[in-house]
Amino acid sequence: xxxxxxxxxxxxxxxxxxxxxxxxxxxxxxxxxxxxxxxxxxxxxxxxxxxxxxxxxxxxxxxxxxxxxxxxxxxxxxxxxxxxxxxxxxxxxxxxxxxxxxxxxxxxxxxxxxxxxxxxxxxxxxxxxxxxxxxxxxxxxxxxxxxxxxxxxxxxxxxxxxxxxxxxxxxxxxxxxxxxxxxxxxxxxxxxxxxxxxxxxxxxxxxxxxxxxxxxxxxxxxxxxxxxxxxxxxxxxxxxxxxxxxxxxxxxxxxxxxxxxxxxxx
Amino acid sequence: xxxxxxxxxxxxxxxxxxxxxxxxxxxxxxxxxxxxxxxxxxxxxxxxxxxxxxxxxxxxxxxxxxxxxxxxxxxxxxxxxxxxxxxxxxxxxxxxxxxxxxxxxxxxxxxxxxxxxxxxxxxxxxxxxxxxxxxxxxxxxxxxxxxxxxxxxxxxxxxxxxxxxxxxxxxxxxxxxxxxxxxxxxxxxxxxxxxxxxxxxxxxxxxxxxxxxxxxxxxxxxxxxxxxxxxxxxxxxxxxxxxxxxxxxxxxxxxxxxxxxxxxxxxxxxxxxxxxxxxxxxxxxxxxxxxxxxxxxxxxxxxxxxxxxxxxxxxxxxxxxxxxxxxxxxxxxxxxxxxxxxxxxxxxxxxxxxxxxxxxxxxxxxxxxxxxxxxxxxxxxxxxxxxxxxxxxxxxxxxxxxxxxxxxxxxxxxxxxxxxxxxxxxxxxxxxxxxxxxxxxxxxxxxxxxxxxxxxxxxxxxxxxxxxxxxxxxxxxxxxxxxxxxxxxxxxxxxxxxxxxxxxxxxxxxxxxxxxxxxxxxxxxxxxx
Numbered sequence: 001x002x003x004x005x006x007x008x009x010x011x012x013x014x015x016x017x018x019x020x021x022x023x024x025x026x027x028x029x030x031x032x033x034x035x036x037x038x039x040x041x042x043x044x045x046x047x048x049x050x051x052x053x054x055x056x057x058x059x060x061x062x063x064x065x066x067x068x069x070x071x072x073x074x075x076x077x078x079x080x081x082x083x084x085x086x087x088x089x090x091x092x093x094x095x096x097x098x099x100x101x102x103x104x105x106x107x108x109x110x111x112x113x114x115x116x117x118x119x120x121x122x123x124x125x126x127x128x129x130x131x132x133x134x135x136x137x138x139x140x141x142x143x144x145x146x147x148x149x150x151x152x153x154x155x156x157x158x159x160x161x162x163x164x165x166x167x168x169x170x171x172x173x174x175x176x177x178x179x180x181x182x183x184x185x186x187x188x189x190x191x192x193x194x195x196x197x198x199x200x201x202x203x204x205x206x207x208x209x210x211x212x213x214x215x216x217x218x219x220x221x222x223x224x225x226x227x228x229x230x231x232x233x234x235x236x237x238x239x240x241x242x243x244x245x246x247x248x249x250x251x252x253x254x255x256x257x258x259x260x261x262x263x264x265x266x
Numbered sequence: 267x268x269x270x271x272x273x274x275x276x277x278x279x280x281x282x283x284x285x286x287x288x289x290x291x292x293x294x295x296x297x298x299x300x301x302x303x304x305x306x307x308x309x310x311x312x313x314x315x316x317x318x319x320x321x322x323x324x325x326x327x328x329x330x331x332x333x334x335x336x337x338x339x340x341x342x343x344x345x346x347x348x349x350x351x352x353x354x355x356x357x358x359x360x361x362x363x364x365x366x367x368x369x370x371x372x373x374x375x376x377x378x379x380x381x382x383x384x385x386x387x388x389x390x391x392x393x394x395x396x397x398x399x400x401x402x403x404x405x406x407x408x409x410x411x412x413x414x415x416x417x418x419x420x421x422x423x424x425x426x427x428x429x430x431x432x433x434x435x436x437x438x439x440x441x442x443x444x445x446x447x448x449x450x451x452x453x454x455x456x457x458x459x460x461x462x463x464x465x466x467x468x469x470x471x472x473x474x475x476x477x478x479x480x481x482x483x484x485x486x487x488x489x490x491x492x493x494x495x496x497x498x499x500x501x502x503x504x505x506x507x508x509x510x511x512x513x514x515x516x517x518x519x520x521x522x523x524x525x526x527x528x529x530x531x532x533x534x535x536x537x538x539x540x541x542x543x544x545x546x547x548x549x550x551x552x553x554x555x556x557x558x559x560x561x562x563x564x565x566x567x568x569x570x571x572x573x574x575x576x577x578x579x580x581x582x583x584x585x586x587x588x589x590x591x592x593x594x595x596x597x598x599x600x601x602x603x604x605x606x607x608x609x610x611x612x613x614x615x616x617x618x619x620x621x622x623x624x625x626x627x628x629x630x631x632x633x634x635x636x637x638x639x640x641x642x643x644x645x646x647x648x649x650x651x652x653x654x655x656x657x658x659x660x661x662x663x664x665x666x667x668x669x670x671x672x673x674x675x676x677x678x679x680x681x682x683x684x685x686x687x688x689x690x691x692x693x694x695x696x697x698x699x700x701x702x703x704x705x706x707x708x709x710x711x712x713x714x715x716x717x718x719x720x721x722x723x724x725x726x727x728x729x730x731x732x733x734x735x736x737x738x739x740x741x742x743x744x745x746x747x748x749x750x751x752x753x754x755x756x757x758x759x760x761x762x763x764x765x766x767x768x769x770x771x772x773x774x775x776x777x778x779x780x781x782x783x784x785x786x787x788x789x790x791x792x793x794x795x
Binding site: 036038040043057058129130212216217218230231232234235236 | 482483486487489490502503505506564567568633634636639640642643644647657658659660661662665669
């Protein structure tokens with residue numbers, strides 16, 4: 001029962017998060033370009049029955065824009081986390097080929113970990129000219145080191161495992177060893193690692209966009225909504241910042257919880 | 267007075283003294299009005315192009331009716347052949363280091379500015395000559411009606427051959443004869459200036475000015491926190507005024523509009539490496555349709571909160587702009603008819619296509635500018651029903667220059683007290699030169715009108731040519747002609763100022779660079795204890 005409980009919790013978290021993600025994606029399909037539609041006679045309207053979360057300076061519904069922003073953050077986070085995991089896995093595999101390559105990869109990991117995330121993110125995003133692609137690349141390129149370190153250690157350990165050594169001694173190919181023995185062990189680590197990266201990725205995407213180095217101010221990204229909100233906060237338009245901020249917080253917490261449940265379960 | 271006892275008289279005198287001291291007590295003003303120049307405070311490179319350079323003095327100043335007024339020059343005349351300006355300088359003008367400003371400095375400034383290739387248009391200047399210590403002559407190659415504007419905008423710098431003379435570092439350490447001198451400049455953060463003790467004019471009321479270079483949101487927060495005496499705010503954010511401040515509205519000729527790339531894509535790149543051309547905006551039908559579809563009154567209401575008026579040209583209301591250049595209301599039906607006639611067919615996705623080319627292009631704006639962002643987003647929404655997709659895209663200025671300047675439609679702003687700007691914006695000679703004619707607009711007929719205006723005998727005659735360049739009955743750069751721009755709005759500049767600050771009578775501001783509100787700085791007073 002004690003062993004079953006974490007798995008149950010993980011399954012429950014996975015179910016809830018999947019439902020939320022499906023809802024988020026479906027909402028984008030259903031809403032179309034509604035988040036961009038302006039109502040000039042309802043600018044900066046506070047939350048009410050007609051405008052559930054209020055409207056922005058151009059009369060656009062904040063609930064629709066928050067949903068669109070979360071969906072955008074979700075995709076950016078997904079792609080960045082996936083790319084980051086691939087980089088981590090590739091470099092970890094590279095490190096196991098020789099001691100020199102291992103030293104090189106370790107140096108790269110240590111170097112990247114020693115530079116503050118956000119500064120590196122801003123530099124890369126700025127150099128790439130901003131926009132969705134630049135944000136995904138910047139987040140992916142800066143978030144792999146921690147996972148790479150874990151995967152590298154795991155791979156070194158696995159290579160020394162008796163069944164891997166026996167498999168090699170029996171003349172099995174590298175591909176067979178990798179495919180049959182190493183990857184099945186690494187995949188759960190990759191999955192949890194990617195899930196752990198995801199909240200970081202969306203938070204950094206929002207931060208980057210908030211600071212003006214990320215997505216275009218015309219896209220309904222959470223960072224854009226929050227940056228816009230700061231301009232209007234002193235005018236008393238609190239809803240512009242509160243609801244997108246809460247949405248981001250809930251999404252990050254949801255994935256954080258899911259990843260920690262999965263880590264325990266696996 | 268003889269009847270008053272001495273103690274009462276002394277009391278009244280002391281009270282007046284204390285009162286006047288209290289009113290004068292405020293020695294420092296903190297301003298957040300933007301306008302930090304990239305190239306420093308060097309007039310030869312463009313600082314003060316709209317007048318009132320603060321650190322330097324100009325030969326003449328611009329009166330409220332836009333006519334020349336004495337400044338460094340007390341007398342001036344133009345020869346019969348309109349080729350020689352003769353100016354007599356005041357004898358009490360000194361630079362901030364105490365050395366006198368002479369005709370040599372003026373001659374040097376004009377020569378150096380002509381070579382520097384900055385914003386001052388001195389292409390017609392043949393040479394400048396110091397006749398004596400206080401008399402200078404400026405000799406032109408050909409008559410040029412707008413040359414007088416250079417006398418009102420070019421700040422005089424010290425001759426490079428004298429002590430503390432002009433050098434490459436001048437923009438960071440300007441030395442001039444204006445009312446203030448630079449004390450410290452932390453780029454991107456703040457500028458501190460203090461009174462120039464040798465200034466020839468009235469002593470400014472404030473010993474020290476601190477200019478903060480903050481973003482829009484930081485400026486607004488600082489204003490609400492009581493840390494600023496005056497703050498420039500975008501109209502959209504000026505709805506709530508802090509209790510200790512008042513809202514100041516300054517009329518302006520500052521405008522915002524969409525500049526269209528005029529050339530089709532042909533693989534060419536500008537010297538900066540930026541690609542040139544846009545196949546969609548190169549079609550006059552697209553440009554005319556956009557001009558017809560935009561509801562400028564709504565733009566003023568939505569993007570400017572009513573602080574402005576619709577714009578139909580680069581100089582609405584000024585004598586060199588035609589009064590007939592306007593649209594009474596948006597006309598979507600006519601816009602659609604123009605697009606249909608030009609072969610732009612509506613597709614199933616709601617977008618128009620011509621020979622497979624979708625009517626889609628980026629509308630780029632500087633991402634730090636709320637007003638331009640709002641204008642871009644609302645304009646895009648207004649042309650969407652036509653089947654034209656303008657994609658509002660926020661970018662940094664350096665990215666705009668590197669990538670977008672000649673291939674995207676750009677949300678620009680101009681507005682000057684001089685028709686010289688019309689020449690820069692629409693003459694093919696300035697195609698691809700800086701921001702002005704970055705769309706590579708070129709029309710030989712328009713060029714001819716602009717050249718005729720520059721060579722005109724009188725301002726009245728010149729104004730006829732300037733207006734003809736806009737529309738001469740056949741062609742022109744304006745709405746009825748090439749529609750090279752979609753001018754949108756003329757702004758009113760909105761400031762939040764401390765209720766104790768009396769800024770006197772504000773004039774009409776040009777484009778926002780160069781702190782237009784400080785034009786009458788010498789009239790500013792602090793009215794509280």
